[in-house]
Amino acid sequence: MSPQNHRPNIWQRMHIDLPLLLGILALMSFGLFVIYSAGGEDLALMERQLFRMGLSLFIMFVVAQINPEVLRRWAFPIYIAGVILLLGVHFFGEINKGAQRWLNLGFMEFQPSELIKLAFPITMAWYISKFPLPPKKRYLAGAGVILLIPTLLIAKQPDLGTSILVAASGIFVLFLSGMSWRIVGGFIGSILAMLPVLWFFLMHDYQRTRVLTLLDPEKDPLGAGYHIIQSKIAIGSGGMLGKGWLDGTQSQLEFLPERHTDFIFAVIGEEFGLIGSFLLLAIYLYVIGRGLVIASQAQTSFARLLAGSITLTFFVYIFVNIGMVSGLLPVVGVPLPLISYGGTSMLTLMTGFGILMSIHTHRRFIDR
């Protein structure tokens, strides 16, 4: 890197990355339009979502002020705290909709798996970047332990969506660290070999039903297949240009379940058509691209791995959600990032973007 005669501008001094911020704001405003339509033109719903957006933008801003070095030092203690909280959920958690994910703190309910979503890639990046890269095989065992404990605890809750996201964020760190292709190949092979074990021993009945439903939704059109069928009808009937904002019959006549939360992409497909879906994917690609640029320009291995993992996990959200809504993947509870109605995932994602901005704006402009 060449020495720069750098005068930080106002955005850099505020630790804000403008290109990334613009992408985020574009997604959020698009999300507001869709929620207004999907939520039945309910202004109260809009007010709550706007409040969450404001809050998470603020959190992003605050996190962006924290030097990545601080995160690196605190990574492991936060990870341990997260695992302890997960164990707490396991033993004392509240059962909600058949799944045990919440810890009641008295004044609020708290989902430790969200904390793990953040703490986990930081820990992984901290651990791997201690060694010269690419990592030697003998360090991978430690990484495996760090990865498996929270993943299995979350999968047990059961929260398949989150455990996929957590596992993916760890695997991304390993991959980006330059793990040899042989190990990557072996890893993917062992995951495939694990699938039957997963199917027969670890998955709950309802999860198995979801997979079977995906393979043949028409078999049970009013039961388990209903979500997928209605969602595919909504998307398919959108056509090239869509039925128009507020005019999607599937969503407005309430045939589409969960239409402002996990299935909001079906509303987009129905009301804005292929053009709208394409536009959304383009904005997402832009944000991912910007994230990877930030990662590549980072100055330490820790920062690079962390930024890369956060960006790619964001992509996993998108792929799993749209894949599920359009009938490619089984139904798992992953929201469409920055668009779906709801606060928890938005806070987590925006904290991640705050870390990206912090990494990008805390670089020391010196020649190495």
Added chain:
Amino acid sequence: MHDHAAEASLFKRRALFTFVCVVILLGILLSNLYHLQILSYTDYETRSNDNRIRVVPVPPSRGLIYDRHGKLLAENQPFFALELIPEKVKHIPETLTRLSQIIPLSAEEQEKFTESLKYHRRFKPLTLKTPLTEEQVAQFSVNQHEFPGISVVAGLKRHYPHQGLLTHALGYVGRINDRDKLRLQQAGEWKDYAGTKYIGKQGIEKFYETLLHGKPGHLEEEVNNRGRTIRTLKSVPPDPGQDIYLTLDLELQKKAFELLDGRRGSVVAIDPRDGGILAMLSSPTYDPNQFVHGISSKAYGELLNSRSRPLINRATQGQYAPASTIKPHLALLGLDENTITAKTRIWDPGFWQIPGVERKYRDWKRWGHGWVDVNTALIGSCDTYFYDLAYKTGVDKIASFMQPFGFGERTGVDIFEESAGIMPSKDWKRMRYNQPWYIGDTISVGIGQGYWTTTPLQLANAAAIMANKGKRFVPHMLKSIKDNTSKIDSPVDEKAPIVLNDQKNWDIINESMMNTAHKSRFKDAGYTAAMKTGTAQVFSVAEDEKYDAETVDEFLKDNALIIAYAPYENPTIVLAVVLENAGWGGANAGPVARALLDEYMLRDSLEFNQ
């Protein structure tokens, strides 16, 4: 050591590779969308268009409730409401201003409406004002053309024409809340409540909810792409709830209501021939109509916190010491166990002592009744006689004898608000207080005091069994169910009768009760009757202290009780009256019982004379 340059370039290669993967995966998503939205478009469009049939539930109308003579006790009243479809009204504030010139809209109503407008679908009607008077309906109808998008809709609302008269027996309906919903879902009946807003909350309305509610129908409507109905494709009419007739006698209930005149107390009248309840009054009462459309929290708070506790059904939940009203039953026990005979006499000096113990149990008559036998002991309500009898019998024998008369257990009347009262025994006290039974406890039970508590319904029921000489029915209010044009009588639940060792003992006691009536309150009645009064202490007075009504707090004064039936030879009505803190039973509850029996026994001849 770290080779920073190599690590950075390794990372860049890997990052580029993953970016390519991301583009490919997004490409897969996009091609799947292309497949759905372009290639299969016509197929999915057709299926989306087929998704346009909306099923609208039509709630059934609730069954009506009548008294035994067919007089209406609960009805469904039409009401009118003003509704506005936001989408069809251009300038809502201006429209409201114009509208308020025809139909008064308070600032509060307007504000509430504007607020709920924010959270409402634009094409769905929203209630603007309810209820409208008929005059307002007429005024609006004339001007309707000036207000497109606003219309008058009609609905049915439960109404209790006799207001507070029958509140505790009939109960009321109220809006379905989350608890009701959960209960219905668990019972698998929730689907029958699609479109229904109200459900029985108490009394008969709750107990016979399934009879009264009916089954909903539905409309299948074709809707356009804005959710508006284009036409109705199919209509399945609802199955209305069934009308029911109660055993209650509205005129007798009215008379009881007038006689109690808001005083705290209760009246229960039963037809001993089948257990049908003729009157069930709990006083003071309240207007159930205010619960139908939702009571204000202020009004509810007043009811809830009132010292007179109007929300409680005293007839079935009020627990009172029966006092001397159960002396006939105790005497019956004494005769049947041969503890006493009809001729046994004892000397009453005005007090009684457990043999060998100093403490004196006072008779209500301080100077005593002198020589008494069972007949004179009942007529004079001699406490000493029954202290002695209870002492000789023992509490467990009393408890097991009283149990078939319904003491200490729910009668099974057809409302859910019922308490069991307490029939004390040694085991009961051990269980409840973990204390041994003392002889003194038995002595109190001998005059219907101490731990013994009963509800007015239990008293009336036990008196009916006495009058019936052992024949027993489950007291109930449902008389018959209307089925199209005929009435189907509800089956009468008769229990196995009480059979004494000597059935003649029934006659001895009933005759004494008849003597009691005709020597006092019913001396000049135009019919034969039997009765027993009671005066129950609400708080205990020390052994030698004198109870002084003047100095005692109103809520600690004695309760006045009476049981009575008529005619003596072939009883058709049995009643129990309890007046809280009214003082002497004979002087205070007596006139109420006399007036009620007069009403019931003589009204046919009065009507005949008129």
